[in-house]
Amino acid sequence: MTILIRGGTVVNADRVFRADVLCDGDKIIAVAENLAAPAGATVIDAGGQYVMPGGIDTHTHMNLPFMGTVTQDDFYTGTAAGLAGGTTTIMDFVIPAPQQNLIEAYHQWRGWAQKAAADYTFHVAITWWDDSVHRDMGTLVREHGVNSFKHFMAYKNAIMADDETLVKSFRRSLELGAIPTVHAENGELVYQLQQDLLKQGLTGPSSHPLSRPPAVEAEAANRAIAIANVLNTPVYIVHVSCAESLEAITRARAHGQRVYGEALAGHLVIDDSVYQSPDLEFAAGHVMSPPFRSKQHQTALWQGLQGGNLHTTATDHCTFCAAQKAAGKDDFTKIPNGCGGVEDRMSVVWDAGVNSGLLTPSEFVKVTSTNAAQIFNMYPRKGVIAAGADADVVVWDPEGSRTISAQTQHAKGGFNVFEGRTVRGIPSTTIAAGKVVFQNGTLMAVEGAGRHIDRPAFKAASAR
Numbered sequence: 121m122t123i124l125i126r127g128g129t130v131v132n133a134d135r136v137f138r139a140d141v142l143c144d145g146d147k148i149i150a151v152a153e154n155l156a157a158p159a160g161a162t163v164i165d166a167g168g169q170y171v172m173p174g175g176i177d178t179h180t181h182m183n184l185p186f187m188g189t190v191t192q193d194d195f196y197t198g199t200a201a202g203l204a205g206g207t208t209t210i211m212d213f214v215i216p217a218p219q220q221n222l223i224e225a226y227h228q229w230r231g232w233a234q235k236a237a238a239d240y241t242f243h244v245a246i247t248w249w250d251d252s253v254h255r256d257m258g259t260l261v262r263e264h265g266v267n268s269f270k271h272f273m274a275y276k277n278a279i280m281a282d283d284e285t286l287v288k289s290f291r292r293s294l295e296l297g298a299i300p301t302v303h304a305e306n307g308e309l310v311y312q313l314q315q316d317l318l319k320q321g322l323t324g325p326s327s328h329p330l331s332r333p334p335a336v337e338a339e340a341a342n343r344a345i346a347i348a349n350v351l352n353t354p355v356y357i358v359h360v361s362c363a364e365s366l367e368a369i370t371r372a373r374a375h376g377q378r379v380y381g382e383a384l385a386g387h388l389v390i391d392d393s394v395y396q397s398p399d400l401e402f403a404a405g406h407v408m409s410p411p412f413r414s415k416q417h418q419t420a421l422w423q424g425l426q427g428g429n430l431h432t433t434a435t436d437h438c439t440f441c442a443a444q445k446a447a448g449k450d451d452f453t454k455i456p457n458g459c460g461g462v463e464d465r466m467s468v469v470w471d472a473g474v475n476s477g478l479l480t481p482s483e484f485v486k487v488t489s490t491n492a493a494q495i496f497n498m499y500p501r502k503g504v505i506a507a508g509a510d511a512d513v514v515v516w517d518p519e520g521s522r523t524i525s526a527q528t529q530h531a532k533g534g535f536n537v538f539e540g541r542t543v544r545g546i547p548s549t550t551i552a553a554g555k556v557v558f559q560n561g562t563l564m565a566v567e568g569a570g571r572h573i574d575r576p577a578f579k580a581a582s583a584r
């Protein structure tokens with residue numbers, strides 16, 4: 121299929137310029153002014169619109185078995201929803217159960233992802249340790265295109281990595297040329313604060329944020345950064361939600377340490393008042409970790425993105441319906457943690473970030489696509505409008521608007537944390553791997569069209 125995107129303004133991380141974009145098969149083959157339309161080409165009029173690299177969501181959980189249930193979105197519905205919002209690549213997680221063989225878990229997730237409608241790639245979580253984990257990390261890097269390993273410092277008695285696992289896995293990651301990433305919350309503190317609240321009979325969803333205050337996140341962020349510093353490895357902190365964690369990142373980076381931070385679209389615009397709602401189903405629908413924070417933390421996160429101390433935006437898309445969330449109606453610690461957003465991320469960040477003047481269009485592209493591609497070694501295949509790159513392109517209508525609602529979303533779960541938010545700046549067309557998959561409100565996602573994206577190690581893996 122040949123597609124000519126004509127008359128638009130191309131926005132890359134480094135510059136904004138007038139150019140047509142010609143795609144042939146699954147690649148961009150030309151970016152220049154006044155390109156001729158080859159015979160039979162599909163011509164898309166991008167006049168008055170931006171032409172940007174397809175979004176990369178660095179943090180999703182499709183089809184995740186978690187807290188005794190499984191997320192509502194599988195790899196088809198979740199990636200299809202992402203395409204409707206301009207996201208053309210998701211970075212999901214293989215999360216082995218403790219003692220589960222890593223390679224077995226990896227192939228289990230690869231099987232689930234076969235139905236994906238958009239490209240996908242996996243971080244692999246290190247949830248336990250023995251010599252087989254050390255060995256299998258090498259296999260995953262050398263044979264399966266894994267270059268990032270995730271560590272949950274939260275979720276005690278489940279998937280929490282203790283300091284021994286963190287240190288051994290960070291060291292092994294460095295050896296292999298892979299980057300360690302962390303969910304930074306002190307799982308022991310969370311557990312003890314949860315028990316305190318339950319003992320006081322405070323079982324409702326409003327206790328969720330009380331059990332995970334910013335200081336609990338910042339301790340873990342500081343610890344992960346300190347371990348990385350001692351071992352001389354980079355580290356990527358997912359869903360940075362509070363000023364204190366951002367300060368830890370900013371301080372480390374000011375001393376030359378290679379630390380990266382991720383902000384969730386939800387944490388950028390939603391505050392913790394949601395947990396005070398008398399509608400307990402509404403409050404439970406917002407239970408995710410780290411929790412939504414008070415407004416001053418949102419201001420800090422936007423400054424982090426502006427100042428280059430936060431690098432990517434993601435969603436942590438992990439959807440549960442009301443019935444699943446109700447598992448915790450008598451005990452907030454049993455509410456499955458997770459919210460959606462994969463369809464809304466780019467419009468929410470554009471509307472709150474670019475329309476307000478906090479981010480330029482190029483900075484928007486950086487934090488929704490290019491930085492992710494570069495940090496996780498998919499650039500310039502992904503994250504740029506240039507000849508030779510994958511034909512993952514979003515034609516962006518800066519004047520178009522829509523009101524976000526669970527009633528109209530493509531994602532599953534029947535709930536949307538951005539409910540009722542009208543956003544200005546929406547995709548008019550999404551092209552994924554050279555196919556038009558979304559246009560003028562119509563989604564044409566194809567189950568199974570998504571490809572697994574291998575991500576090479578950051579150096580020739582010298583270790584065996």
Ligand SMILES: C[C@@H](CNC(N)=O)C(=O)O
Nearest residue numbers: 408409410436438457458
């Ligand atoms: C389990 C996963 C999704 N849930 C959440 N963030 O509350 C995560 O912690 O990132």
Ligand SMILES: [Zn+2]
Nearest residue numbers: 223227263264
């Ligand atoms: Zn394999």
Ligand SMILES: [Zn+2]
Nearest residue numbers: 303359409410
């Ligand atoms: Zn997490």
Ligand SMILES: [Zn+2]
Nearest residue numbers: 179180181436
């Ligand atoms: Zn997550």
